[in-house]
Amino acid sequence: MREADIRPQQFDDLRMEARARDVAWLRSRHATFAAANCPACQGRADRAAYEKLGFRWDRCGVCATAFMNPRPSPETLAEFYARSELYRVWNDVIFPATRDVRRTRIFRPRMDRLLDLCVRHGLAGGCLVEVGAAHGILCEEAGRTGRFSRVIAIEPSAVQAQTCRDLGIETLEAPVESVCGLDGVADVVAAFEVVEHLSDPAAAVRAMTRLLKPGGLLMLSTPNVDGFEIATLDSASDSVYPEHVTLFTPIGMRRMVEDAGLALVELSTPGQLDADIVRGKAMSGVLDLSTQPFLHRVLVERWEELGGPFQSFLAASGQSSHMWCAARRVV
Template sequence: MNIAPEDIRPAALEEGKAREIQRDTDWLVARQPDFVAVKCPACGAAGKPAFEKFGFSFEDCPSCRTVFMSPRATPEIMAEFYGRSTNYEYWDKHVFPASRGVRKSKVFQPRVDRILALCDSHGLETGVAMDVGASVGIFCETLQETGRFRRVVALEPNFAQAESCRRLGLETLETDFFKLDSFDEPISLITAFEVIEHLFSAKAFLESCHQLLAPNGMVAVTCPNQLGFDIQTLGIDSLSFDVEHVNMFNPAALRELFEANGFSVLQCSTPGEMDASIVRDAVLAGQFSLAREPFLREVLLNQWDRLGGPFQSFLRDNGLSSHMWLVAIKRQL
């Protein structure tokens, strides 16, 4: 597919994005006295201190290797944060419009194709599809254009992005998913792209999904794989470790979480396209050194044109990319 970070994160907008991220971070820092300690969001084990970043503490689970923020913002603080985030407004006004075409063709159309193929292969009824954390609605718009689902619902708690969904003519719920106690009919498909890593309780999210889904309904999520190449290589300097990503799962831990909460996992994979490019860009920008990594220097710099693509394919095909997909079917409890 050949997606580069610049394709979906234009460099010219980085300064403005960094400014808004700092505003959001300052807002959270001011509320740290009300943060609460938690155990591993995947398996419930007690964590061990791992590192601090931006003044927030992260722990590592010795049982399933999930990395998570603890203490963390309460559900109420999180709901207010995402509803008022200036960074999300910036993405709505600048980043998404500048990258919309590439995102739709290279990110969201393949996601729709993949989802529909799974629906076909598992005989899923295509009644209602709900995208949780719909952002500006590109996925919902793309899915709706296929005509395969009778209803496509965008659920987005941020005011600015919910407005963007409405402008596309999408059925839009401007609310926190955890306030959705019921829906007017069973849901066939719930998608949540880059959402589960942001949630106070991933377990509570899956319990809500199980309640709202029709029998044999499907849920599909994407999130970072903290054992993936670029995150492991860049370590604490990885952009994936930020103030919003409070749950950093890995394939085994995410599978365990779903299986323990009433789902049968159909597939868990790491189809990422940008791991090698992310590390290479960090090196070229002087943000990371390969002085003690001769192998990576050969792959990512000296022979990039020849080896970059095959190396990324190796990461993708062997569960080593930092972009993770999991698809599961509701199991009757």
């Protein structure tokens, strides 16, 4: 898979203009931000990580998670997402144009991986809850498998919640922390590319844990700040952007789920795009590889030969910037 397959370049200007307006709005609220400890483990920051667009991310001295500090309140972030022009562009333009390829290249493989985890950990199906269901494709795919007797979407965005309802998906329009009446209902709770956007991700994980039956499985995906793409590009990475207020390390993810009363069963980095993204930055002049002959050879000179195997190595060795975490509720 290439980055251009899911983020077509013809929409780059539209996307970046909308994103710039969103960032300007959030920056205008910067005086209301508050200093914080690490959202993953409550450790204290011990060094700066990134400075970008008027925002700062620090590194935790315990788990090395990078987090915006000072950071916006949950209320400010809720308003930010509710009024986001970028999310409107994604919903109205980019996602409809890429829906089919995303279904084929992202959501079906994601569902296959989720089902494989269920089988390996003895879950036959039952109720699946997706937190941050967005456009509802994963919920659709879950329904099509016939493996789940009930599929529920939790989506705080009014526009995206309506998209899920229009697809016939049982939908709750609320943040997961506010959901009532579903405690102990779910065999599986999934939240893909969600926790990095939240002011208090640990509180959200605790709320997701409440939804699980004893023995139920929580599945999360999020950027891995220590993975190849982010570590190589540093603040030039598109993952380092104000909507990503927390960028976890594997250690931080482990601490967060274990503190919620879950037992970690798998932590992996099955990413497919690190090499392609870094190559794209090099080819566009954002990243200079002239002093990195090995990366220049892999990503430029012998890309067709070495690019795929290199990405496979990153995924298999835990070095991709795309991370999966699976954990079980033990009580």
